[in-house]
Amino acid sequence: MRRISTIFKALFLSSLRSPVSLFWTIIFPVLLLAILGSIFSNVGKSISVKVAVVNESSTFKGTNMDFSSHIVEALNEMSKATDDKTPLLSIESSTTQNFLQDSIEKLKLGKIDAIFVIPKLFNTYLYARVLHFPSKVKSESLEIYTRRNSQSSNIAFSILDSVVGAFNNEFMKRSGVTNQVLLKTMYVSMGSSSFSYVNFLITGIIVMAFMTVALFGVTDDLLVQREKKVLRRIFVAPVDRGHYLFGMTLSNLVLEFIQLVLILVAGIWMGAKLSFGPSAIFYLLLTLFTTMPLGFFVASFAKSANSGSALASIFNFLFMFLGGLFFPISNVPLAAKIVAYSIPTTYLANGLRASMGVSPSPTPEYLNVLVPVIWAVVMTLYSIRHFKWEV
Amino acid sequence: MKEAIVEVDNLKKHYGNVKAVDGISFKVLKGEVFTLLGPNGAGKTTTLEILEGLKKHDSGKITMFGRTLRTNVPREIRERIGVVLQENNFIEHLRVTEILKMFSNLYPAPLKIEEIVKIVSLQEKRKARVEKLSGGQRQRLAIGTALIGNPDLIFMDEPTTGLDPQARRNIWDMIEKFKSSGKTIFLTTHYMEEAEMLSDYIYIMDHGKIIAKGTPQKLVSSFGGDKIIEARLSADDDKILELERMFNGVKIENSKVTFRASDLPKNMKSFLDWAENNSIEVEDLSVRQSNLEDVFLKLTGRSLRD
Numbered sequence: 001m002r003r004i005s006t007i008f009k010a011l012f013l014s015s016l017r018s019p020v021s022l023f024w025t026i027i028f029p030v031l032l033l034a035i036l037g038s039i040f041s042n043v044g045k046s047i048s049v050k051v052a053v054v055n056e057s058s059t060f061k062g063t064n065m066d067f068s069s070h071i072v073e074a075l076n077e078m079s080k081a082t083d084d085k086t087p088l089l090s091i092e093s094s095t096t097q098n099f100l101q102d103s104i105e106k107l108k109l110g111k112i113d114a115i116f117v118i119p120k121l122f123n124t125y126l127y128a129r130v131l132h133f134p135s136k137v138k139s140e141s142l143e144i145y146t147r148r149n150s151q152s153s154n155i156a157f158s159i160l161d162s163v164v165g166a167f168n169n170e171f172m173k174r175s176g177v178t179n180q181v182l183l184k185t186m187y188v189s190m191g192s193s194s195f196s197y198v199n200f201l202i203t204g205i206i207v208m209a210f211m212t213v214a215l216f217g218v219t220d221d222l223l224v225q226r227e228k229k230v231l232r233r234i235f236v237a238p239v240d241r242g243h244y245l246f247g248m249t250l251s252n253l254v255l256e257f258i259q260l261v262l263i264l265v266a267g268i269w270m271g272a273k274l275s276f277g278p279s280a281i282f283y284l285l286l287t288l289f290t291t292m293p294l295g296f297f298v299a300s301f302a303k304s305a306n307s308g309s310a311l312a313s314i315f316n317f318l319f320m321f322l323g324g325l326f327f328p329i330s331n332v333p334l335a336a337k338i339v340a341y342s343i344p345t346t347y348l349a350n351g352l353r354a355s356m357g358v359s360p361s362p363t364p365e366y367l368n369v370l371v372p373v374i375w376a377v378v379m380t381l382y383s384i385r386h387f388k389w390e391v
Numbered sequence: 392m393k394e395a396i397v398e399v400d401n402l403k404k405h406y407g408n409v410k411a412v413d414g415i416s417f418k419v420l421k422g423e424v425f426t427l428l429g430p431n432g433a434g435k436t437t438t439l440e441i442l443e444g445l446k447k448h449d450s451g452k453i454t455m456f457g458r459t460l461r462t463n464v465p466r467e468i469r470e471r472i473g474v475v476l477q478e479n480n481f482i483e484h485l486r487v488t489e490i491l492k493m494f495s496n497l498y499p500a501p502l503k504i505e506e507i508v509k510i511v512s513l514q515e516k517r518k519a520r521v522e523k524l525s526g527g528q529r530q531r532l533a534i535g536t537a538l539i540g541n542p543d544l545i546f547m548d549e550p551t552t553g554l555d556p557q558a559r560r561n562i563w564d565m566i567e568k569f570k571s572s573g574k575t576i577f578l579t580t581h582y583m584e585e586a587e588m589l590s591d592y593i594y595i596m597d598h599g600k601i602i603a604k605g606t607p608q609k610l611v612s613s614f615g616g617d618k619i620i621e622a623r624l625s626a627d628d629d630k631i632l633e634l635e636r637m638f639n640g641v642k643i644e645n646s647k648v649t650f651r652a653s654d655l656p657k658n659m660k661s662f663l664d665w666a667e668n669n670s671i672e673v674e675d676l677s678v679r680q681s682n683l684e685d686v687f688l689k690l691t692g693r694s695l696r697d
Contacts, residue, residue, distance in 0.1 A: 006496040010482050010489070017484035017520075228480040233533075236443045236474040237497045237540070238466045390445070 003239050007247025011221055012254055024216060025255055029209035030266045036326055037198050037270050049156040050112040051075070052103035053093035060123040067126045068118040070171070071142075074163055075116070088159060107145055107153075109360045114156035115145035129177045141184040148187050157185070199274060199358040202267035204325030206284070207349050209259040211291045211319055213252050215312040218295020221248045222387070223308040231389060241389060249292060256288055279355035283368075287348045290372035294319075297379035300387035319345040344372035393420035395454075396544055396575050397442065402451035404437050404599075411437040413599035414451070419544070420592070424566065424576045428586040428683065429596035435579035436477060438596075439548050442577070443474050456543070470499055473537030475547040479529055481521040487532055488517050491539055498540030511535040511565065527558030534565060544575045551585060563589060583684040587611075595687060602690050610686050617651045619679050620662060624648055625672040637661060640689055651681070651689075 015021045053075055057068035072093060079091040092103070092112070106112045119125075125140035144160050146153040164183050172181065225231045234244060267274070274280070298315060302308030322329065322336060323345025332340060340346050341363070351368030354361035361368060397419035404412040412434045419425040427435040440446040442453065444464030453460040455468055464472075481490050488504055495501035508517050511531040516524060524532060530550060537545055547566070551559040566589050569576060580586050586593050587607045595603040595610070603610060623646050624631055631648060635641045638658060640651035652658035655678065666673045 003497055006493055010485060010493045013489065014482045014484045225482065229476065229478045230480050230482055232445055233474070233476055233479065233481070233536070236445060236469065236472075236476070237494060237536075238469040239497055240466065 003243040004246045004250065007234070007239065007244050008250040008254075011248055011251040015217065015251060015255055021217070021220070025209070025213050026259060026262060029205050029212070029259055030262050032208075033201060033205045033263060033266050034270070036201055037267075049088070049114065049152050049159065050090045050092070051156050051160065052099070052106065052112050052115045053091055054100045054103065054115060054117045055093060055095050056097075056100075056120045057118045057122040058095075058120055060127065065123055065127045067167075067171070068122050071118065071163065071167055074167070075160075078159070078163070089156075104145060107147060110147070113146070113152040114160060115143075116160050117143040117145070119143070126172075126177075126181070129172075130175045141182040143184045143186055145186045196271075196273070196358070198267060198270050198272045199356070200328075200353065201326060202263060202270075202272045202274065203352045203356055203358050204323075204349050205263055205267075206260060207287055207291075207323065207345055207352060208320050208325045209263060210256050210287050211294060211345060212316060213256050213259065214291040214293075214295045215298060215316050216295070216309070217252045217255060218248065218292065219299045219302070219308045219312050220305075221251070222296065222299040223302055223305040226389065227305045235389070252292065252295075253288060260284070273357075275355075275357040277355070280352070283348070283352045283355045286369060286372060287352060290344060290348065290376040293376050293379040293383060296383040296387065300383040300385075319343055322346070323349055325349055344375040347371040393422060395419065396421050396456060397425075397577065398452075398454040399438075399442075400452040402438065402441065402453065403449045404434075404441060404446065405449055410599045412441070412448070415594075415596070415599070415601050416451075417594050417601065417604070419575060419577055421543075421575050422570070422573050423591035424570050424578060424589050426586045426590035426593045427577075427579045427596050428581070428583070428590075428593050428687075429579075430581055430687075433581075433596040434599040435581075435596055436548055439546055439577070439579055443472070443546055444469065470540060471543045473540060473542035473545040475530075475533050475537045475545070475550050477548045477552065479533035481529075481532070481536075483522050484520055486518050486520055487513055487524070490521055490532060491535055494536040494539045500541055501539050502541045504539070507535045507539050510538065510568070512561065527554050527561065530554060530558065530562065531565075534562070538569075542574070544577065545569060546577045548579050549581065550578070551580070551582065559585075583682055583687070587683050593683070595683075595690065597687075597691050603686065607683065610683060611681055613686070617653050617681050617685075618655050619649060619681050619685055620652050620655075620659065620676075621647065621649045621679065622662075622676045623674040624666070625674070626669065630669060630671065633665070634662075637665065640685065642688060647675075651685070652678070 015025070053072055055068050055072050057066070060066050075089060075091055076093075079087050079089040100115065100117065103112060103115045107115055119140045119142070122140050122142070142164055144157055146157050161183060164181060168181055222231075231244070235241065264274075294315060295312070298311045299308055302311050318339070320326070322332075322340040323343055324340060325345060329337065329340045329346070347363055347368040350361040350363045351365065353359050354365070354368070395418040399418075400416045401414050402412055402416070403410070403414050415434075415438065417425075427438060429435050437446060441448045442455070442464075444460075447462055455464070456471060458465070458468060460468070482493075485493070488508065491504045491507055495504060508514055511534055513528060513531055513535065516528055521529065521532065534547075534550070537547070550566075551562050554562065563585065566576060566578070570589075576589075578586075578589065590607055593605065593607055593610060594601050603613075605613065617640075625646065628643070631643055631646075634643075634648060634650060638650040639653070640649075642649045650658075659678075663673065665671075
């Protein structure tokens, strides 16, 4: 343990004092977060909200007393594009209970932002109000299903609320009805907040930062030190390769921890809201340990520090951009998508985002764990077999 | 009889058809400076790296501190040896004392860092980062890292190569101090003066084989006690080549001629007569004792620096 801690201290101190290492491992991820965050922080805000309208109202259909159809019509009007502007709402509507159940599932997954339910006896209730038969008819409220702490759900709620408000003002008051139509809000829990680019970005940056340290920190600790013959100087002392590997890994892990703290501080300062449950901690650790063999893997290919650095850059760009760390990859071409769904960072980012409540994972949870673990095991085994401590 | 700390028997290391080490045997006795002397590519470093555990040998037997080494050098043995490699680089951005502290933590009974800083005369550079050190200072730090574990045996692979004369002299002084403190030193060098000045025992190595061994005095005297005549001649090379037929061990380098004189008065007279008869001007004429360089030349027909 003394030997491991000695190697750890030496490598860690060296990294902390290296301006290049400091910039790329500590400053760059925070800078990138700040730059991308400030440029693209409006992503998602201009997207129109998706609402499922469930019109269960079945009375007075086809008559002037079909009040529910007026509301649906108003919503449909809002979902039409005018003057080439993105419509405020995107509507899916139906009348069945099955549709409501499906919509609730969609809402939980973040695929829609709200559900607007017009109850079965809505028209009857309003007609009774207009005719001033309050005591005889059971009260029927409109229902809105939304997600808590979801920005897009909040927007959808505001729109629906304003539509109901307008209905109350324009129709009910004119009809002399004092008891207005009430809105009942139902919250759907999905453990996830609304789409926020900063939240999306910060989780991607965390994966990127861990990967960068693994790729460049580890290849530096192995290839540069091997090339400069530092490793052979260390190994003629009473130190085994295992001591060096553990010390090196520890040094990079501590660097990654510092990165994580700085990224989180910067992210929170930029307004990020992330949840830190056991699942999030699990994915952070999974990301730490499954990206670490990347550097060792690259080092086992490279014959020199320069070729190692070039190879690490290729891996870095590939895993960074196709892993969907900065932007969603749902719209990339098929060929890129195939690569994207073969690399571990895609799954790590998906898992981390889902676990931190950023967005639901488009990939199954078991794959989010399995794919990075398979990569890590294969890379570790390959590296153990092929890495040359001496050149 | 001194105790043998290292015993090597019929050691071999081949790289394809190249016989880097070709069946060499030797003993390193406690408290002595043992030197492998030979030109570049003779197999000295390969031998040393096998003993340090950096390379595996193909065959042969190695015993160190009474233990037979097989594929690698166990940690218990590495705790008792110090190593100065040919290239001495360190983890960058660390200070001199931090490097020494790092190595000190690897050994069970290290010496004090300040003591080592003083021994290697780096007091003024103790806070300097390693990348700011000169070649000589870096080499002294390397020696410091080799000494920090208070080793019984120190391997030094060409410790003065590339250093200026003053830095080289400093290293020699250090080696002499280690020797006087009872340390055993295993040195490789291609500098004849270095081997001659520092060594108790020398093995001359060439093409992977030991071609001569003995104390410096014995090696030189085995040469027959010949004197060496050196002179600078103002003549064509073709003319100078005539000397090869007249004397033994003739070496011609530009216009400088060196040859052995087994009978000094007679050989000197013949040489001067030849110069006079051919109207050749003789400059910088000198006579000196033969040395290890001459021994190597005699044995291989080549210079140590070839």
